[in-house]
Amino acid sequence: MVEVETVLVMETAPIKFGVNATAEIAFDLRRLGVTRALLVTDRNLMKTGLPDRVRKLAAEGGVQVEIYDGVHVEPTDASLEAAVSFAQGRNFDGFISVGGGSSIDTAKVVNLLTTYPAPLLDYVNKPIGKGLPVPGPLKPHIAVPTTAGTGSETTAVAVLDIPALKVKTGISHRYLRPSLGIVDPLNTITCPPMVTAAAGLDVLTHAVESYTTRPYNARPKYNPAERPAYIGANPLSDIWCEKAIEYVGRYLRRAVMNGLDLEARTYMALAATIAGIGFGNAGVHIPHGLAYPVAGMVRNYWPPDYQTEEPLVPHGISVVVTAPAAFRFTYPAAPERHLKAAALLGADVSGVAVTEGAEVLPRTLIGLMRDVGIPNGLAALGYGEADIPALVEGALKQQRILVNSPRDVGAEELKRILLDAMVYW
Ligand SMILES: [Fe+2]
Numbered sequence: 001m002v003e004v005e006t007v008l009v010m011e012t013a014p015i016k017f018g019v020n021a022t023a024e025i026a027f028d029l030r031r032l033g034v035t036r037a038l039l040v041t042d043r044n045l046m047k048t049g050l051p052d053r054v055r056k057l058a059a060e061g062g063v064q065v066e067i068y069d070g071v072h073v074e075p076t077d078a079s080l081e082a083a084v085s086f087a088q089g090r091n092f093d094g095f096i097s098v099g100g101g102s103s104i105d106t107a108k109v110v111n112l113l114t115t116y117p118a119p120l121l122d123y124v125n126k127p128i129g130k131g132l133p134v135p136g137p138l139k140p141h142i143a144v145p146t147t148a149g150t151g152s153e154t155t156a157v158a159v160l161d162i163p164a165l166k167v168k169t170g171i172s173h174r175y176l177r178p179s180l181g182i183v184d185p186l187n188t189i190t191c192p193p194m195v196t197a198a199a200g201l202d203v204l205t206h207a208v209e210s211y212t213t214r215p216y217n218a219r220p221k222y223n224p225a226e227r228p229a230y231i232g233a234n235p236l237s238d239i240w241c242e243k244a245i246e247y248v249g250r251y252l253r254r255a256v257m258n259g260l261d262l263e264a265r266t267y268m269a270l271a272a273t274i275a276g277i278g279f280g281n282a283g284v285h286i287p288h289g290l291a292y293p294v295a296g297m298v299r300n301y302w303p304p305d306y307q308t309e310e311p312l313v314p315h316g317i318s319v320v321v322t323a324p325a326a327f328r329f330t331y332p333a334a335p336e337r338h339l340k341a342a343a344l345l346g347a348d349v350s351g352v353a354v355t356e357g358a359e360v361l362p363r364t365l366i367g368l369m370r371d372v373g374i375p376n377g378l379a380a381l382g383y384g385e386a387d388i389p390a391l392v393e394g395a396l397k398q399q400r401i402l403v404n405s406p407r408d409v410g411a412e413e414l415k416r417i418l419l420d421a422m423v424y425w
Contacts, residue, residue, distance in 0.1 A: 003221040008234040012154045012277045013143075013177045017270065019262070021184040022144060025054060025096070026061020028180055032140035034094030036064045038087050040107040041098045042071040044307055045146060048190050051098050054144065058096070065096065068110075071103045073308065074295070074315070076161045077120055080106060084113045084120075094140040097178075098187075100199070101150030101315070104143045105158035108176045111138045112158075123171045125400065128162065134173040143178040146187045148255070148268035149199025149316060151206060151276015153181025156229050161296065167397060168292040172229055183273050185266040193256050194305035197372035198316030200252040200268055204368075205319040207244035207275040208327065208341045208361075210237055210282035212334050213404045230283025230404060233337075240278035242344055247271035249345035249368070256372045286326040286409060286417065289401040291318035293394025300382040301375075313381055320369060321378055324362035325420035329413060331358040333406035366424050377423040388418050 016024065029037060037058065041051045046069045055065040068086050072079030087110050097107035112123060115138050121129040143153035152158075156177045159170045191199070216232035233241075247267045254264035295318040298311045306312055313321075331338045335354040342361040343349045345368065349360055375381055383391070392414045395402070402409055 005216050005219050005221045005231070008216050008231060008236060009227065010236040010281050011156070011174060011177070012280065013179065013181050015154065015181045015183060015273055017183045017273065019184065019186055019266070021182050022054065022187060023057060025142060025144070025182060026058050026063055028142055028182070029058055029063045029094060029096075029140070030061060032094060032142070032179055034063055034140050036092055037094040037096050038090070038092040038110065039065050039067045039096040039098060040071060040083065040110060041067065041069050041103050042073065043069050045099050045103070050146065050187060054096060054098055066090075066092075071099060071106045073102050073312070074161055075102050075106050075109070075159070076163055080109045080120060080160055083110050087114050092139070094142075096142050096144065098144045098146060100145065100147040101152040101159070104145065104150070104152040104178070105160070107141055107143070108158040108178070109160070109171065111141050112171070112176065115139055123173075124160070125169050125172060128165065128167055128169045134175040136175065138175050141178040142180045142182060144182045144184070144187060145272070147191055147195060147199040148188050148265070148272040149202045151203070151272050151280065153178055153183065154273055154276035155280040157280070166296060166394070168296055174229065181273065183269050185262065185269040188265050188269055189259060191259065192305035193259065194303055194373060195314070196259065197252070197256045197374060198303070198314040199272070200248055200255065200316070200372070201320035201369065201374060202316035203244060203268070203272045203275045204248045204252070205287050205323050206279040206284060207241040207248070208323070209284040209287060210279040211241040211245070211341055212327070212330055212337050212406055213283050213285050214406045229280065231281060232404065233282050237278045237282035240274045241282070244271045244275035244278060245341055245344040252368065253371050283404045284401060285404040285406070286330065286402065287319045287323040289398040290322045290326070290391070290395045290414065290418070291315065292398050293391045294318040294321060294378070294381070294383075296394060297387065297390060298382065317374060317381070320365070320374060321381065322417060322421040324365045324424060325417045327365070328358055328362045328420065329409075329417050330406050331361070370425060376425050377421055378418065379422045383422070385419070385422075388415055391418055
């Protein structure tokens with residue numbers, strides 16, 4: 001008999017949260033011993049003036065900051081290597097990232113590869129890379145998110161594309177966690193509606209996937225050195241996931257409709273961070289597994305509000321677009337949890353028998369997607385039935401994520417989910 005897991009782990013980065021928390025950054029840089037930092041950001045964000053403001057705040061506190069603004073939205077191996085070579089040999093003793101997940105993840109990798117130099121692929125997850133462990137603690141890194149989305153300020157993962165192999169993969173190790181996340185709702189105010197909507201639905205899928213993933217105590221026992229970061233749903237991650245789902249249900253529509261609604265921005269920023277804590281420990285499953293090929297194979301979709309010349313399916317859209325179909329499929333594995341998630345989102349589940357509730361969460365999610373302007377399915381992103389074999393093949397490469405599904409999922413099941421996700425309304 002296989003021995004089941006009895007131990008659960010909860011790790012996160014320290015968080016400083018609140019309106020104008022950014023103003024305290026010099027104090028935190030000094031406290032962490034930083035005297036000369038590299039600030040990692042992207043060119044669009046430079047136009048908002050925030051990176052320059054952070055540089056000035058740091059300088060007033062005696063910390064010298066240089067800016068690198070070459071972050072690629074959805075980082076690639078090449079964009080990461082360019083950032084690393086910018087930083088190499090310049091003796092930075094700390095890092096600041098200002099932006100969405102792409103900037104935060106780029107700073108994680110620059111910190112890693114300038115502290116313990118090695119070819120990028122040495123650290124990339126197996127089987128694409130060698131999956132070598134990070135040798136030791138990294139330099140201080142303060143992450144300042146500007147979208148209420150990835151929760152990357154709390155997580156131990158950096159995600160990257162390798163276009164030559166047509167795969168999205170990552171580096172995952174607890175030492176990648178930033179030393180501090182400064183989550184300031186004011187920094188999300190300039191986020192345009194579609195970016196807010198996509199990021200907010202990324203938050204929601206993080207929370208619902210982690211809430212419904214195969215529980216930690218339904219998995220084989222790990223020895224501590226091999227226990228993965230994603231251990232499965234557990235009583236500690238549930239707390240964070242439930243609250244995040246509730247806040248997205250209450251505040252996402254408001255944040256999309258009126259970007260200046262500070263209360264909605266505040267709770268969405270909080271939701272992103274606490275969902276990050278939940279999924280960073282429990283783990284995501286089918287929608288995030290499918291998101292890799294859905295984003296990677298895009299040919300002809302240009303989302304509104306994203307300044308991009310290349311076609312792009314933003315991460316949040318790529319995950320939520322299959323979520324209703326995926327949760328319809330996973331419902332039988334944990335009906336109460338799916339119903340509870342729908343209720344936290346605002347659905348009335350009173351009197352719904354578990355045997356008849358499979359549609360409640362998908363319907364609630366679809367309602368929210370529609371209200372915030374998300375495309376109505378894979379077809380609207382340019383995919384058709386002819387693309388399904390390639391999408392399935394791409395998703396099957398994400399075994400690390402698919403094994404977290406509460407129901408066993410293979411090619412046939414993925415195909416059914418993708419067909420179901422073509423057109424929702
Ligand atoms: Fe995500």
